[in-house]
Amino acid sequence: MSETAVLEIVELADGEVVLRSAEGEGEPLVSIRFSAEAADLLRRARFEVAQEMIDHALSRSHLVEGDEEEAQADPATLH
Known part of the structure; x- marks a missing residue:
């Protein structure tokens, strides 16, 4: 049986949106901050x-x- 991480996407008080552990421990895995x-x-x-x-x-x-199958069928496109 494999371990499964429980993640959540939340917006912080400063407007930054982060992907983090549902326990809220440690640094966010991803953070997105939009310009003004x-x-x-x-x-x-x-x-x-x-x-x-x-x-x-x-x-x-x-x-x-x-x-996996869907990702292989849809190649990445950069603009």
């Missing part, structure tokens, strides 16, 4: 945008089980 201009443009959608960014990164890195 981007935060103003996104307003309340800021958390949802950060959440999608983290979700995409996790699925592309094969950390989420079951996404």
Whole structure:
């Protein structure tokens, strides 16, 4: 049986969005901080945008089980 990490995405009081252990211990695994201009443009959608960014990164890195076939079929595109 494998160990499973329980992670959470939260927005901190300063507006930074982090991926961290659900226990809240240690440094965040990922942090996203939007510039003042981007935060103003996104307003309340800021958390949802950060959440999608983290979700995409996790699925592309094969950390989420079951996404291997989908990730191989969809090559990365940089613009």
